[in-house]
Amino acid sequence: MSPTSLPPTIHIIDDEAPFRRSLLFLLESVGWQAVGHESAEAFLEAPPAFPAGGGCLVLDIRMPRISGLELQRRLKLADSPFPIIFMTGHGDVELAVQAMKDGAVDFLQKPFKDQLFLDTVERAVQLSLERHAASRRHQEARDCLARLSAREHEVARLLALGQTNKEVARQLGISENTVHVHRQHVMEKTGTGSAAELARLILRADPAGLD
Amino acid sequence: MNAHNIVQYSFERHSSMLDLIFKSHVARFCSLAVLLFCMWNTSAYAETDIRLGVLAWLGSEEAEVQWQPLVQQLERRLPGHRIVLRDYSLDELSEALRTGEIEFLVTNPGHYIMLEAEHGISRIATQVSAPSQDPAHVVGSAVVVRSQRQDLRRLEDLQNSRLAAVADDAFGGYQVIWAELRRRGLDPEHGEPRTSFTGFPMPRVAAAVLNGEADAGVLRACLLERLEREGTIPAGTLRVLSPRPDIGHCGVTSALYPGWAFAAARGTDPALSRAVLMALLTLPPDDQGQSWSVPADYHPVHELFRELQIGPYAFLRETGWDSLWRRYWPWGAGLLLVLVVWGIYTLRVEHLVQRRTQQLSSALAEHHRLEERVQAGQEQMDHLSRLSILGELAGTLAHELNQPLAAIGNYARSLLRRQQADNLSPEALRQAAEEIASESERAAGILGGIRAFARKRSRVREVRDMAGLVEETSALIRGMLARAPLIELHTTLPAAARQVVVDPLQIQQVLLNLFKNAWDAQQAAGSDAPIEVLLGAAADGRCTVAARDHGAGLTPELQAHLFEAFFTTKPDGLGLGLSICKTIIEAHGGELRATSPSNGPGLVLEFSLPLATPGATCQKPDHA
Numbered sequence: 001m002s003p004t005s006l007p008p009t010i011h012i013i014d015d016e017a018p019f020r021r022s023l024l025f026l027l028e029s030v031g032w033q034a035v036g037h038e039s040a041e042a043f044l045e046a047p048p049a050f051p052a053g054g055g056c057l058v059l060d061i062r063m064p065r066i067s068g069l070e071l072q073r074r075l076k077l078a079d080s081p082f083p084i085i086f087m088t089g090h091g092d093v094e095l096a097v098q099a100m101k102d103g104a105v106d107f108l109q110k111p112f113k114d115q116l117f118l119d120t121v122e123r124a125v126q127l128s129l130e131r132h133a134a135s136r137r138h139q140e141a142r143d144c145l146a147r148l149s150a151r152e153h154e155v156a157r158l159l160a161l162g163q164t165n166k167e168v169a170r171q172l173g174i175s176e177n178t179v180h181v182h183r184q185h186v187m188e189k190t191g192t193g194s195a196a197e198l199a200r201l202i203l204r205a206d207p208a209g210l211d
Numbered sequence: 212m213n214a215h216n217i218v219q220y221s222f223e224r225h226s227s228m229l230d231l232i233f234k235s236h237v238a239r240f241c242s243l244a245v246l247l248f249c250m251w252n253t254s255a256y257a258e259t260d261i262r263l264g265v266l267a268w269l270g271s272e273e274a275e276v277q278w279q280p281l282v283q284q285l286e287r288r289l290p291g292h293r294i295v296l297r298d299y300s301l302d303e304l305s306e307a308l309r310t311g312e313i314e315f316l317v318t319n320p321g322h323y324i325m326l327e328a329e330h331g332i333s334r335i336a337t338q339v340s341a342p343s344q345d346p347a348h349v350v351g352s353a354v355v356v357r358s359q360r361q362d363l364r365r366l367e368d369l370q371n372s373r374l375a376a377v378a379d380d381a382f383g384g385y386q387v388i389w390a391e392l393r394r395r396g397l398d399p400e401h402g403e404p405r406t407s408f409t410g411f412p413m414p415r416v417a418a419a420v421l422n423g424e425a426d427a428g429v430l431r432a433c434l435l436e437r438l439e440r441e442g443t444i445p446a447g448t449l450r451v452l453s454p455r456p457d458i459g460h461c462g463v464t465s466a467l468y469p470g471w472a473f474a475a476a477r478g479t480d481p482a483l484s485r486a487v488l489m490a491l492l493t494l495p496p497d498d499q500g501q502s503w504s505v506p507a508d509y510h511p512v513h514e515l516f517r518e519l520q521i522g523p524y525a526f527l528r529e530t531g532w533d534s535l536w537r538r539y540w541p542w543g544a545g546l547l548l549v550l551v552v553w554g555i556y557t558l559r560v561e562h563l564v565q566r567r568t569q570q571l572s573s574a575l576a577e578h579h580r581l582e583e584r585v586q587a588g589q590e591q592m593d594h595l596s597r598l599s600i601l602g603e604l605a606g607t608l609a610h611e612l613n614q615p616l617a618a619i620g621n622y623a624r625s626l627l628r629r630q631q632a633d634n635l636s637p638e639a640l641r642q643a644a645e646e647i648a649s650e651s652e653r654a655a656g657i658l659g660g661i662r663a664f665a666r667k668r669s670r671v672r673e674v675r676d677m678a679g680l681v682e683e684t685s686a687l688i689r690g691m692l693a694r695a696p697l698i699e700l701h702t703t704l705p706a707a708a709r710q711v712v713v714d715p716l717q718i719q720q721v722l723l724n725l726f727k728n729a730w731d732a733q734q735a736a737g738s739d740a741p742i743e744v745l746l747g748a749a750a751d752g753r754c755t756v757a758a759r760d761h762g763a764g765l766t767p768e769l770q771a772h773l774f775e776a777f778f779t780t781k782p783d784g785l786g787l788g789l790s791i792c793k794t795i796i797e798a799h800g801g802e803l804r805a806t807s808p809s810n811g812p813g814l815v816l817e818f819s820l821p822l823a824t825p826g827a828t829c830q831k832p833d834h835a
Contacts, residue, residue, distance in 0.1 A: 018618045021618075022618035025639070025643060025646075026621045026624065026625040064689060089613055111620055113620075113624075114620070114625070
C-alpha cells in the first residue's frame with residue numbers, strides 16, 4: 001500500500017466486459033480506484049491525468065482493431081506516465097516478450113491468482129509514484145537552470161565540471177572578477193552551495209548535461 | 212486243264228464281256244434251280260399231306276372219332292390232298308406249332324387266344340353247333356354235382372367244397388367256370404372252392420364227382436348229356452348246377468363263348484388256307500350238328516383271360532417288383548437314368564444358384580461396405596478438417612475459455628477479501644453472484660460449442676438467418692485470432708430472403724475456413740482491410756454468399772486446384788479445408804467457386820445455399 005493517503009487509480013482496458021468488471025470488483029475490494037475501458041480507442045479518446053495516488057494501466061494484449069501492443073506503442077510516444085501491465089492468454093508468450101522489451105512492467109497470464117494481480121498492480125503503482133517523483137525533480141532542476149542566462153549557464157557547467165574561477169576565466173576569455181560575479185548569481189539562482197551540488201542539479205535536469 | 216486254260220485265256224482276252232455273260236448265266240441258273248425246288252417241294256406237300264392238329268380234349272381215340280368225319284369231308288372237297296390228322300394235348304399243340312409240324316389246327320377258343328399270341332396263328336373259321344348257329348355263343352361249361360346234393364344249388368354254394376376239373380389250362384373244362392366263380396366272389400386259386408385236376412380225357416371229371424372225390428366237376432357244355440346218352444353215366448345221377456334258363460339244348464352253368472377255332476399256322480400257304488376255308492364253310496353239319504362258320508369275335512375270350520389274368524394276360528398277375536422289373540427293366544433303367552441325370556442336374560443347378568447367390572450377396576455386401584467406408588472417410592475428413600482448424604486455433608480457444616473462468620475466480624476471491632475486511636455489502640454480493648452465474652454459463656456455452664464443432668455429426672438441416680451465421684462466425688474468429696480481421700457484412704436482403712436451410716455448424720465451418728484463409732492471405736500481403744461478405748439472391752431460389760479478401764489473390768492455375776484435397780499454398784497447411792468446404796457446399800446443393808474480384812487484388816469465394824422459402828427471392832434487394 002502506498003504510504004500516501006490518496007488511493008491509486010488503476011485503468012483496466014479489456015474488450016471482455018465481464019472479465020473487466022471482475023477486475024474492477026477485485027480492485028475495489030482492496031479500496032483502490034479502478035476505471036474500466038472497453039477498448040484502446042475509448043482510452044485514447046480521453047486520456048486521464050496522472051492521479052496523485054499513483055496508478056497504472058492493465059491491458060489485454062488481444063483486442064480488436066487497436067491491440068494492447070499498439071496502445072503501448074502509442075502511449076510511449078505520448079510519454080504517458082502510466083506503467084503498463086499486460087494480460088495475456090495461453091500461448092501469447094512471444095507477444096508478452098515483445099511487450100516487456102517495449103517497457104511493460106510485467107505480464108500476467110490468464111487466468112491469474114488475485115493476489116498475484118494485486119501485488120503486480122501495487123508494484124506498478126509504486127513504480128508510477130517513483131517515476132512521477134523523479135520526473136518532478138527533473139522538471140524542477142530544468143526550471144531552476146532555466147532561470148540562468150546563457151553566460152551564467154556556461155559558467156555553471158564549467159564550475160560543475162570542477163574548474164576553478166581562474167580556469168573558467170581563461171577558457172571563456174573573460175576576467176576572473178567577472179567569473180566570480182557570475183558564480184555568485186548562479187549559486188543564488190539555483191540555491192546551491194557548492195560545485196558538487198551544482199553538478200547534481202545539472203545532471204538531474206539532463207543526464208548528458210556534463211558531457 | 213485245257214478248258215481251264217481256255218477259260219482263263221478268254222477271261223484274260225475278253226475279261227469284261229465274259230465276266231458279264233458268265234455272271235448272268237450263273238444267276239439265271241441259280242434262280243431256276245431254287246424255283247424248281249420250291250415248286251417240287253410245295254407240290255409234293257399239296258399232293259400228299261395237309262397236316263391238321265387237333266386238341267384231344269376227350270383223349271386220342273375220342274379225337275379220332277370226333278374229327279375223322281371232318282377229315283373225310285375236307286379230303287372230299289380238296290381233291291388231291293390228304294389230310295393228316297394229329298391229336299395233341301394243349302402243350303403238345305403249342306410245340307407242334309413251334310416245330311412247324313402242322314399247317315392247320317383246331318382248338319378251343321381259350322387255347323386259340325394263347326396260341327395266337329405265342330405263334331401268330333390266325334383263325335379261318337369258327338365252329339358252330341346246331342342249336343344256336345351263332346359262332347359267338349358256342350362254348351360253355353357245366354358244373355355238375357351229384358343229384359342228391361341238395362346243399363349245392365348255386366355256384367356260390369361251392370365256396371367250401373371240392374371242385375374237379377380236367378386241367379387248369381382247359382378252356383371249357385375249367386377257365387370258363389373259373390371266371391364265373393370269380394364273378395361271384397369266389398377264388399379257386401385260394402381254395403374257394405378247393406380245386407383238383409384230373410387230367411384229360413374229360414369224363415374223368417364226371418367219374419371224380421360220381422365216386423365222391425369231388426363235390427362238383429366242370430364239364431364242357433353238353434358233355435354230360437352226351438355221356439348220359441351214351442350210357443357212360445346213368446341219367447339222373449349228376450345234375451347241372453344252376454343251369455342257364457336261356458339255353459335249352461344242354462345244361463350250361465356259364466356264359467357261352469365263341470366256338471372252337473379252325474386256324475392256320477403262320478407260314479401256311481394263303482392259297483391253301485383259302486381252299487381249306489372254302490371247304491370248311493361248305494361243309495354240312497355233322498351228326499353232332501356242328502358245322503363251320505366265319506371266324507367269330509374272340510373278344511369275350513380275351514376279356515375272360517384278362518379277367519383271370521392268364522394266357523396273354525398272365526403278366527397282369529406279375530405285380531411284384533421283380534416281375535415289373537423283368538418286364539420293364541429297360542424302361543425302369545431309362546427312367547432311373549433320367550432321374551439320376553435330373554438329380555445331378557438339379558443338384559448342379561442348386562449348387563450354381565447357391566454359389567451365384569453367395570457371390571451376389573457378397574458383392575452386395577462388398578458394395579455396401581465400400582459405401583460405408585466412403586461415407587466414413589468423408590465424415591473422418593470432415594472431422595479431421597474441424598480438428599485441424601481447432602488445432603490451429605487451440606491457443607486462442609483457450610484464451611476464449613480463460614475469460615469467463617478468470618472472471619469467476621476474480622469475483623469469488625474478491626468476495627472473500629471483502630468478507631475478511633468486513634466490508635461486504637449486500638449490493639456487492641448480489642453483483643458478484645450474478646456475474647459468477649452468467650460467466651459460468653458462458654463458459655459452458657463455449658465448451659458446448661467447441662464440443663459440437665469437433666464432434667462427428669450426421670446430417671442436420673435447420674432454418675437459419677444467413678446474416679446471423681456470418682455474424683456468429685466472425686464473432687468466433689474474433690475470439691480466436693489475435694489481430695483478428697474485421698468482417699464486414701453487406702446485405703440489403705430482407706430477413707425473409709436470408710432464411711437458409713443448412714447444417715449451421717457445417718456452414719460455420721465453411722465460413723471459418725474462408726475467413727481464416729482470407730485473413731492468412733491478407734496477413735501475407737500486409738493488408739488490414741476488412742474482409743467483405745456479400746449476401747445476395749440467386750435466380751434459382753437460393754441465397755448467395757460471397758467472401759472477398761484483399762490479399763494477393765490467386766492465379767487462374769492455382770484457382771483451378773484450389774478445391775482439390777491436399778492442395779495447399781501454405782507451408783504448414785493440410786490442404787483439406789477448402790476441399791471439405793466444397794463437399795459441404797455440394798451437400799447443400801450448391802457449388803463453391805473462386806473468382807478474382809472485379810476491382811483490385813484479392814480473391815472472391817462464392818457459394819449458394821437453399822432458401823427455406825424460395826418465394827422470398829421475389830423481393831429483390833434495393834441496391835443490387
